[in-house]
Structure formats: C-alpha cells, structure tokens
Amino acid sequence: MNAKQILNDNNFIFKKRFGQNFLLDQNVLNNIINTSYITKNTLVIEIGVGAGALTKKLAIKAQNVLGYEIDKTLEKPLEKILKDNDNVEIIYDDFLKRDINQDIKKYNYDKLYVVANLPYYITTPIITKFIEEKVDVEKIIVMVQNEVADRFSARPNSKSYNSLTIFLNYYFDIKKAFTVSKNVFYPKPNVDSAVVVFTKKNKKAFLKNENVFFKLVKDSFSQKRKTLKNNLRNYDLVKINEILAKYNKTINSRAENISIDEFIDVANNLS
Numbered sequence: 283m284n285a286k287q288i289l290n291d292n293n294f295i296f297k298k299r300f301g302q303n304f305l306l307d308q309n310v311l312n313n314i315i316n317t318s319y320i321t322k323n324t325l326v327i328e329i330g331v332g333a334g335a336l337t338k339k340l341a342i343k344a345q346n347v348l349g350y351e352i353d354k355t356l357e358k359p360l361e362k363i364l365k366d367n368d369n370v371e372i373i374y375d376d377f378l379k380r381d382i383n384q385d386i387k388k389y390n391y392d393k394l395y396v397v398a399n400l401p402y403y404i405t406t407p408i409i410t411k412f413i414e415e416k417v418d419v420e421k422i423i424v425m426v427q428n429e430v431a432d433r434f435s436a437r438p439n440s441k442s443y444n445s446l447t448i449f450l451n452y453y454f455d456i457k458k459a460f461t462v463s464k465n466v467f468y469p470k471p472n473v474d475s476a477v478v479v480f481t482k483k484n485k486k487a488f489l490k491n492e493n494v495f496f497k498l499v500k501d502s503f504s505q506k507r508k509t510l511k512n513n514l515r516n517y518d519l520v521k522i523n524e525i526l527a528k529y530n531k532t533i534n535s536r537a538e539n540i541s542i543d544e545f546i547d548v549a550n551n552l553s
Contacts, residue, residue: 304332305399307466311339314477317459318397318423320344325391329377329398329408334363340397341367346389350377378407382417394418399425406446413453422480431458431476438541445503448542449496454480487546490553498549502537509534525551
C-alpha cells in the first residue's frame with residue numbers, strides 16, 4: 283500500500299500552518315539520496331518527516347535516522363509506512379524546542395548529516411539552530427524554496443546576497459545542487475524548490491570576535507540600497523575605508539559588493 287493510500291485510510295488532513303507539502307516523487311527522492319552520499323556509519327536527522335517517503339530511503343543508506351515531526355496525527359500512518367524500518371526513530375514534537383545534542387546522545391555514529399524537505403516558513407530558524415547549539419553536523423542537505431536557496435548560495439554583487447548569506451557561509455561551503463518543480467509535491471505548493479548542500483568548513487576563517495563580525499555584517503545590510511557610509515555611521519569610518527582600499531572599495535560601496543573575507547578583515551581591525 284502506498285503512502286498516499288495510507289494517509290487517505292487514516293483520514294489525514296493537510297495542515298497549512300505546518301507548511302505540509304509532501305514529496306513523493308521517486309526520481310527527486312533518489313536525486314536527494316545520491317546528492318547526500320550517506321554511508322552506513324551515518325546518523326541522519328530529518329526534520330518534517332511528512333509521509334515518510336524520504337525517511338524510507340534514508341533508512342536504507344544510514345545507520346540510523348532520527349526524524350522530527352510536529353504533526354501528531356501522522357503517528358499512526360507513519361507507523362504503517364515505516365513498519366519495516368527498525369533503524370528509524372520519530373520524535374513527535376516541535377524541532378525548534380528540542381535539545382538536539384541531548385536527543386542524539388544515545389546514538390553511535392561517525393558522521394552526522396541532516397537531510398530534509400524543510401517546511402518553508404521555518405527554514406532559516408532550523409539551520410540557525412544547528413549553528414547556535416553547536417551541533418557537530420558534517421553536512422546539511424535540504425530542500426527549500428528556490429528563492430531561499432539562491433539567498434543561501436549567493437555570491438557578492440548579486441541581488442540575493444545578504445547578511446544571512448554571510449552568516450551561513452562563514453560556517454559552511456554552500457552550493458545549490460538542483461531545482462525541483464512544484465508539480466512533484468502533494469499537495470502542490472505555489473513555488474518551485476531547490477536542494478541545497480551545506481558542507482561544514484573544517485577550518486573557518488580567523489575571527490578575533492564573532493560578535494563584532496556578525497553585528498558589522500547585520501548593520502551593513504540594515505538598509506540594503508544604502509552605502510556602508512550611511513549604514514555604519516556609528517563605526518570608525520576612516521578605519522573601515524582604510525581596510526576596504528586594499529580591495530579597491532570604499533565606504534561608498536554597498537554591503538552587497540563586499541565579500542565575506544573583506545568583512546572579516548574589517549571586523550578583525552575593529553575588534
């Protein structure tokens with residue numbers, strides 16, 4: 283019996299508030315698995331298990347799969363869908379309220395991956411949570427809204443490049459793997475999606491003070507169309523101009539023209 287049938291038999295009702303758009307297309311699911319390079323010694327975290335289609339494929343490749351699902355009405359259908367996968371545990375709770383390091387304590391694994399079709403409305407808080415809680419994640423492979431994928435993987439001088447881009451790219455190498463049509467979801471969302479791969483940077487760039495750096499970046503982008511001179515009035519603009527001159531830039535440049543390494547150089551000279 284397929285997942286759709288099991289959901290129908292259990293009178294499952296899709297809930298907009300949870301951003302439920304289930305991915306059941308086998309080709310796309312296989313592409314995600316192939317992009318993930320999961321090995322047998324890997325613990326995989328999946329956020330938003332949905333109808334368990336991705337979970338089943340992850341369970342074949344990984345040592346263990348720890349899934350989080352906020353919708354408790356999926357518990358019965360998922361019991362049937364995943365009955366043959368004894369290396370899967372589902373926690374029916376709000377992922378953002380969980381202590382991830384506590385949840386994964388009992389597992390033995392060499393590598394920790396996150397593979398998920400993320401609910402669009404909480405994509406950024408989910409990824410940020412792994413950083414803030416210092417969870418040692420090797421890779422994050424996630425399906426997100428296409429526009430968000432562009433933001434995550436953006437480069438300087440592009441429209442999508444912003445403070446979030448820099449924050450995430452400080453910790454990870456990020457690349458957009460492939461796009462996914464809205465037509466392969468059930469029910470169909472309004473926009474296309476994309477799969478993005480985050481690979482942990484084993485050696486992050488040297489920062490004297492992370493707080494100074496992230497505040498500088500945030501302030502630089504506070505009004506995107508304005509120059510650094512306008513956005514950074516409370517900073518030592520002479521010093522900033524001095525550093526930027528090395529890169530043929532000035533305080534009359536906009537934040538979207540400044541690379542992550544250039545921001546790091548400025549921050550280290552302000553610390």
